[in-house]
Amino acid sequence: MRHKTFDAAGGVIAFAILALLPVIFSSGYLIGVLTVAAIYGIWAVSWDFMSGLTGRENFGHSLFIGVGAYAAGFLNTSFGFGPWWSLPAAMAVAVLFALLMGFPTLRLKGPYFALAMLSGAVIMQRLMLIFWEYTGGEEGISGIEPLLRSPLHFYWFVLAALAAVTLLLVLLARSKWGLILRAIRGDEATCLAAGINITFYKIASLAISAAFAGLGGALYAHYQLQVSPQLFAVVTSITIITMVYVGGMASIYGAVGGALLLTLMTELLRDFGEWRLMIYSLILIAILFFLPNGFIAPAWRSLRERLSSASPSNRRKTPAAAQSHAIGGSATGRETA
């Protein structure tokens, strides 16, 4: 399919620009902003994979981020493991929490999952304070070693991780697995009638989502060189959800764009001082009001459409495909076409 060629080219160009930006401008500040943006990108794509595709909104993604970051912190400081051990350990711990949360709540219909995830994150944040003797309380754990000495190298590593995670999740979302997750979003009873074990797919996709959230948490811990209970904050989860909405739900790659856009916007608005949060919120409301399907993924789709109709080898388009595009149904439907 030509779409795949355009998507691959678009992805490579986007990541090449991101990799080269700090070389061109050679600013330590920019490297820092981009590193945080890339980590948010990992969190956003991992959220979108489970919640965007299945429609089961996870309001406590920060739970997985937090346990991943603390796992990295404990392992590196208290147990003296090398910093690279953090990455697999954080993923494993986050998966464990995903199974603990998923088994009781994902079998239920209704808002239980969203509420349980929200409470899980809040409870963990409190526990970090209650067991302050072990967790360092409000201060958290500090003295975590960096993964790489050079901030630029670390940024490139995070960017590579983001690219790998995005590629993997995009491929999964476009496979049979993604078809099933979108079907779960469509109608759970019909999934059962189609012979699909929906509980397995929901829990497994939450575990995959959690693994990468935990990975991002560990990367964040080794970037900040400390972890604190703030990592579990509800506002982190909400920020990630907003990034996915701006990126375009269930597209996966859109979430990367949403994370970059919102992180950069936060930084660019710093000059506005106390007005910053208000302007930021107004822009967000405007985006979500005028573009209910998000911004990045729909923009890419229409650009891709224009590019592929401009290229001579792809003049003929099936009327059905053109029609489904013109109708502009839900954003999720057309992605695998």
Add this chain to the structure above:
Amino acid sequence: MSLLTVKELDKRFGGLHAVRKVSIEVSPGEIVGILGPNGAGKTTLYNLITGFIPADGGEILFDGHSLRGLAPHRIVGMGMARTFQLCRPFVGMSVLENVLVGSLGPRVPAGDLEQRARGLLADVGLQDKEQVPAEQLSYGDQRRLEIARALATEPLLLLLDEPFAGLGSGEIAELSALIRRLHADKGLTILLIEHKLREFMKLVSRVVAIDFGAVIACGTPEQIVAHPAVIEAYIGKQEEEHAA
């Protein structure tokens, strides 16, 4: 040996005794109809047989195996597929994708699943609409899609829940011809719930009549329409049927 044996199946919802010791046998290759007025417990019976809700008592044997405690997707994996009375397509997905979701189970032979799904869409007459979002189909076409999705699981037994409900007479005739064709060409065993009597009686070889959750009569369509208990349960209904 019968393909489906339902023995003394029982279900209560609080004070409502929805299904009372219902026994049904379906042999391979039959089209059996379940007849009953609204609220007689027909859909509950389907939900029990397909594992969507657990039974309080009784037993279900399918293809020689007990279905006790099996999850719905496992029962589909054994070769029993169902449709819903109210069509429930996967919203946000194309017609083709809707059928593809049905072909991911263990019974489906390996091969080109898309090609197979297109074949099924052609069987039900939706071949020109494979890229249309499922929720934009007409009601009659959604019914066909439900059937294609159920067929995609490669069933031995197909349970249709009021396939004619909400359809016009032209659509009913077409759908009824489709069901007959599936039965003849694929050798599919079919269990059918309906209360649109005219088409139903032409389609089925045997009828089980249900009222207030219990079997009130069994027999050929001719025997059933002459059965006193059925006439009593249906007397008001048949009037409506003629008026419609």
